[in-house]
Amino acid sequence: MNNIVLTGMPGAGKSTIGVLLAKVLGYKFIDADILIQNSQGMLLREIIAKYGDDGFLKIENDVNKGITDQHAVIATGGSAVYCTDAMEKYMAEDTVIYINLPYEEIANRLGNIKRRGVVLKDGQTLKDLYNERTKLYEKYCHINIKAEGLGIEELLDSVAGMIIVRRDL
Numbered sequence: 001m002n003n004i005v006l007t008g009m010p011g012a013g014k015s016t017i018g019v020l021l022a023k024v025l026g027y028k029f030i031d032a033d034i035l036i037q038n039s040q041g042m043l044l045r046e047i048i049a050k051y052g053d054d055g056f057l058k059i060e061n062d063v064n065k066g067i068t069d070q071h072a073v074i075a076t077g078g079s080a081v082y083c084t085d086a087m088e089k090y091m092a093e094d095t096v097i098y099i100n101l102p103y104e105e106i107a108n109r110l111g112n113i114k115r116r117g118v119v120l121k122d123g124q125t126l127k128d129l130y131n132e133r134t135k136l137y138e139k140y141c142h143i144n145i146k147a148e149g150l151g152i153e154e155l156l157d158s159v160a161g162m163i164i165v166r167r168d169l
């Protein structure tokens, strides 16, 4: 097993869990969103405003594909699931974990999603986005964690447990 890659909707807790998981496993922690910001010297929402959704996704694909670290927990951004090359590389080389939450729980966590910077087409609602992405998160994962109602520590235990089971297979 190489890297652990966390995917899921914005607000699912990828970044929060990722850093804690890295400590538990003794791995490095990489937040792909921070790599994207550093690569452009701009905030995510500024990159989206400047280059549009497609331009942002190209940068996101390149940044994720370009990660060469090993033994790292990688928190991807929610839109990484559209980055086909990067997701295929992650699926081939790493363990991809989808943090799967019901729509209502995501909606409650995301107040102003525009401020965070989300790849959302004009007229598309959060619900539309959730439905569109769910199929992709399910396609590009090795482990689908049902995280409904789990607090941070409970989710951490669940994810770490699944990784240990998979290692033992």
Ligand SMILES: Nc1ncnc2c1ncn2[C@@H]1O[C@H](COP(=O)(O)OP(=O)(O)O)[C@@H](O)[C@H]1O
Residues within 6 Å of the ligand: 008, 009, 010, 011, 012, 013, 014, 015, 016, 017, 075, 109, 150, 151, 152, 153, 155
């Ligand atoms: N298991 C959890 N239960 C409740 N709130 C959580 C949980 N995990 C994360 N959060 C909260 O949800 C918000 C989004 O978390 P974040 O880690 O930034 O998500 P992501 O990286 O998936 O977008 C934060 O306010 C965080 O504190």
Ligand SMILES: O=C(O)C1=C[C@@H](OP(=O)(O)O)[C@@H](O)[C@H](O)C1
Residues within 6 Å of the ligand: 008, 009, 010, 011, 014, 015, 033, 044, 045, 076, 077, 078, 079, 080, 116, 117, 118, 119, 120
């Ligand atoms: O889902 C999205 O469209 C996005 C999620 C963000 O990351 P988080 O999932 O960590 O919030 C970030 O990559 C970018 O602003 C786009």
Ligand SMILES: [Mg+2]
Residues within 6 Å of the ligand: 014, 015, 016, 033, 075, 076, 077
């Ligand atoms: Mg994040």
